[in-house]
Amino acid sequence: MNALSPSDAPIVETASETVRERLRAGEEIALLDVREEAFFAAGHPLFAVNLPLGRIEELVTGLIPRQNVPVVVYDNGEGLVRPAVALLRQLGYTAVSALADGLDGWRASGGELFIDVNVPSKAFGELVEHVRHTPSLPAEEVHARIARGDDLVILDARRFVEYNTMSIPGGRSVPGAELALRVRDIAPSPDTTVIVNCAGRTRSIIGTQSLVNAAIPNPVFALRNGTIGWTLAGFGLDHDASRKAVDFTAENHAKARQRAQELAEETGVEFITPAQLRELESRTDHSLYRLDVRSPEEYETGHLAGFRSAPGGQLVQATDEWIGVRHGTIVLTDTDGVRARMTGHWLRQLGWRHVFVLDDWTGLKQENGPQPVLLSRQLADVSLVTPAALLAQNAESRPPLILDLATSRTFRAGHVPGAFFIIPTDLVTHPDLPTERQIILTSPDGVAAKIAARRLVENGIEATVLEGGTAAWTAAGHALETGLSKENALSEPVDIYKRPYEGTDNAREAMQAYLDWEFGLVAQLDRDGTHGFSVLET
Template identity: 45%
Template sequence: MPQPPLSPDSDDTRSHRAAAVAHFIDIARQLVPDPQNATREQLQAVARHLEALGRQTALFPPGDFPVTDAEPAVVYRLSEDADGHYALYASAGLPGKAVPPHDHTTWAIIAGVHGVERNVFYRRDKTSDPTRDTLVSEHTVDVIRDSSVILSPSDVHTIELVGEQASLHLHFYGRSLDHMPGRVVFEGRSGGSFRTFAPPGGIRHAVITPHSLKAALADGAEIALLDVRDAGVFARRHILFAASAPLWRLPLEVDRLVPRRSTRIVVTDSDETLAHTAAHQLIRLGWTNVSVLAGGVDGWAASGYEIFRGTNVPSKAFGEVIEHEKHTPWITSGELEERVQRGDNLVVVDSRTPEEFADFSLPFAVSLPGAELVYRIGEIAPDPDTFIVVNCAGRTRSIVGAQTLIDAGIPNRVASLRNGTMDWLLTGRELAHGRRTPLPEPAPDTLAGARERAESVARRAGVQRISAATLERWLDEARERTVYRFDVRTQAEYEAGHLDGWRWAPGGQLVQATDEYAATRGARIVLADWDGVRALTTAAWLAQLGWEVAVYTPQGHGPGAFRVTGPEPVRVLTPDPPAPHVAPPQAAALADAGRAAIFDVESRAAYEKRHVAGARFAAPGRLAEFIAALPQEQVVLLTSSDGVLAQSVASGIAHATRNSQVPQRDIRAISGGTRAWLAAGLPTDQGGESVLTGDDDHAYSPYLHRDPALRNAGFTDYLDWELGLVAQLEREGHTGIQLVN
């Protein structure tokens, strides 16, 4: 069967290997459609193809599958179904490494890539003692390149790596290693006592060195770098173009972050302690091209590469580059207050989301999120002599918002509020809370002017308009090239009717936090252009951030012609069997009786505002350590805002411990989560006294500090950090940022 064509992002060894492995698995499925009842003839046919895969030695460089004197044998996972079938591994080891007699309880095929793996097969005879059997050596097979061996479920064999060369062999099983709970290992080559044993500890995945990753991030092909630590841990120290994708949230988020299953993915953490678990989950969920960064962020730093802190760093650094290179004008809090008090012809627009604006705002500001600026500013400031000041909570959206209006060529004087509401508070002023201001609809004449300005900005940035036919072609090519489709209008407009399959991403947030919406660098982004303004101004900034971006005007025909209503649907993937549920009243009864401990795993900030009475908060990444400290008989109840994350975490923990030596716990998710608890009228509490993991779950905003001294120290640190990003980008090197005049 011929090899399928490689995708455009597969110009590296790892992508070629992923394509070849996926091709082999496809063939194996066809030859063995029922892996639980495979025949010898079927397996022999598969073995020929496994040998062919092994002959492609360039796909299996030793550096991707390292072994050391400290770890002379390592099993690397290459592919596995969600249910554990069709599991392919690369078994790497140093000469002399041996495995005692054992069986598999499933069929297996072993083929050579490098070195010699000696397989000795034994006949197993029962004795009068049911706990002891004898083994008699029957034949030996040395597996080298161009050869293979087939094992039946009951075959007993030993493995020894002989010769002077490090070995790497392909092991293909009917069931994965962690789906073989009944296999046994003998005390010696003559048999004797035997016992069941757990899968090899720490099954790994092919690694990529920091040097290779650095090159891959700049090669122009698609790549997604996923940091799987909890978001607050990520914010303290990470690689610039990593997207935060916490391990326990992957089933909820990865389908949107990295929609194409063959995308080149590199998983990282601090030091490889979590990354291989995450890689396993991604493989079981269907992603085929997954590597792990050798040494994690620690290894990246040890290689001399730049480390960043904070959230949405590429976008925030972009804002600093804009001010640095375009000299975006700004105004201080003191000057702004003076102008307001003397009644100057001035308007202040807050470019954050309406929700953020309602939380706190300048007392005289108007809410006008970033994508709405050019679209609606003509209604808010119709007088060209009105001075427009754009503010946000810090710096980025103030700068980007002000420069958006300036680049669009509006006649007004425009400036950003230097350091936003942080500076307003730092200089002793107060904010308002709970305010909401309506978004005015643009009149036909102001809309026409806004469209002309948006077209000019988009044209200068190189934004392309695509037809329905081009979009259809791009979607047809989506198996080889990722296409993100976003609707950048307001939430109300999106929910009133949007194109099927298009995600909601308000334009200002898409620019401010691109890494939260699109983790695949090198992908295409298409924005729906409903009004001739908002998609174009958003696309212009995305293009200057380095994305290939286009706008599509919805038609009455073509892809997604009909509209759907309601919020964006979220597809939750399920790599593990669902954990048991318990209804809120029953959960409360268990807790009241002292038989259960409740953990909230969603958000520290939300927990502190209101939570299930008696619940403790723990970031999912550290939950296991707190569960381990509980009495074994105590039920563990997990809750999250709507119960979805709690269910995912409970299922994941159960899967992680199912085949380990750790005693199984009774872990359940509260049905409907905290919302259902509240709806049932059950008791709640407030405060952070029972927060167990500090700010591990999310970067803790200085605004949340009740102590003004702590808050102000946090503001100062944050602003110093943002101002230092330009210098960090210069040290980083290639960023893809290209500003236009």
């Protein structure tokens, strides 16, 4: 008798309560929501990780590095579970099951549902403020202090690109993990008030509490409710600001490192040697995440092989974007001895039981350049077209159909002229996909396009891939089109959930509703009971 193919094999189910038991027990488990992000953001379990069906092959290796870890997949009745389970099995995952009765089963069994994205970190931020009474000032008070010319600095704890989009007037970009490292040089006088902001609440709270924990001598406050609170108070924002942190001095670096060491030890962060790292890497009984918490620019200049770029402040804010297995093992590194320790002391409080810091890079292979793509299997050999050839074909009377598999956010910012946006999950089943017209696939770097081309070929549809993706198109000097509309979209842009704090065109009602939701997260954590958070109370 022939063995069943992965797509035909019976799907094992896992009960919702079993998932919660593993979470409470500190056992490794990955709970995957395979819907698009907009649907995920409408309601999901606390530790669910969003990995849409069409992105699994592209992203799963980074999120779930151990192939024999328990993986539980769910949707909300859209029919995505069976193909997701089949694909994961094809990619080598051996312990894949479906959540019994999907999202309805979770809800019916008493499981709590959370809206929005990056919820564990946001809920934790609210708990930190609740427990530690993190100091904050309302927008009106900060605005008055600025108007009076008070001695203060405003530090924006978000990524630089977010700060550059909109910022508090006079503020400078100091992403979260940089705060404790650089604040003593930004505000050398202990009389200078330090105000930390983000767009909403989480990074303001965590950034401010980081400085409180770091025992800086200055008065320090969060800007209450961030740029949302500032906007709701009627104050204007800066756009395209580019102020950054100053370099740190040796004396202040030593102070920051000493205090970071104390915090790391107090919260149970462990320290490993290169030999111990190799031992961790050799084990097959845990999911290992190796993360470099420095800035992306520093990472590209030089980093340890096998380590991914995860700037510390953003890692604490959005842990589920790097780590797909709850209770996995985390190794952090930097070159200053501050950022990894500060990040680690927060991850321990976030309930990650095994957090290590690696200081010594001796004997370990180093690389430079951008973060390598982690693939679950070798890309298929597919037909390629150069940017020059595509440019010529686009000028013909019957040009090819160009399908762009970038996210809707990236597509909107810039795409090959004439391209259509499509979500990878929709590619094979889309009713308007013509079979008589040449199809050319592209994506930012071409990887997602090659993955999608394999799927089309497996379904009897020939496709060609733009060599090097859209990046190669721009590198060749060709212009991009911008915008996303009904005229150039074959999918609804549900792959991205529009955060109420992103961009500059948000409705006041949506911003206020977002704040109201954040205020209720502590109560939701109590009802959920699986979080394992433990806030440092010193």
